[in-house]
Amino acid sequence: MREMAWSAAARTFNMPAIDVGALRRRGPLAVGIGCASVATTSLWRSSSSSLRSKPLACLSISTDASIKQAVQTDKAPAALGPYSQAIKANNLVFVSGVLGLIPETGKFISDNVEDQTEQVLKNMGEILKASGASYSSVVKTTIMLADLKDFKKVNEIYAKYFHAPAPARSTYQVAALPLDARIEIECIAAL
Secondary structure, eight states, X not given: OHHHHHHHHHHHTTOOOOOHXXXXXXXXXXXXXXXXXXXXXXXXXXXXXXXXXXXXXXXXXXXXXXXXXXXXXXXXXXXXXSSOSEEEETTEEEEEEEOOBXXXXXXXXXXXXXXXXXXXXXHHHHHHHHHTOOGGGEEEEEEEESOGGGHHHHHHHHHHHOOSSOOEEEEEEOSOOGGGOSEEEEEEXXX
């Protein structure tokens, strides 16, 4: 894991790879580059197994455009503006807010929240699939509702797609949603 963190930092900053494992065996090491750092100390060699198994490492997430990849599929509605259906970066997938639109027509499946929720989650599933992820790899969702009274109805449908351990989640009632949708859901998934 330590070597992977250093390797990722080295790639981010276009630096040559260093065998951190070999350096760690020779003595303490502390390296800092910008906001990425990898540190090793004699704590790794201490008798405390909790310290030995959890080295100190910190690595920032890069915003380098070369590691950011747009995800696009015709099996989900196209973005309604200047944004991507999803972005893959740093072993994560960030799925934009998804509406209950039928991909082929661009129209809502119906006006009721149950049908829209089902369609939102189907569309989200297609975007996740196109990115190499799935419902089971989702770590966080954000649900935006036109009416918070629909919370229970949405939960019943949502539970069919996200099994234990369910992702972390936030749910909000908002003043309005695009195209007067009843629900919009966005998510973050691990790759």
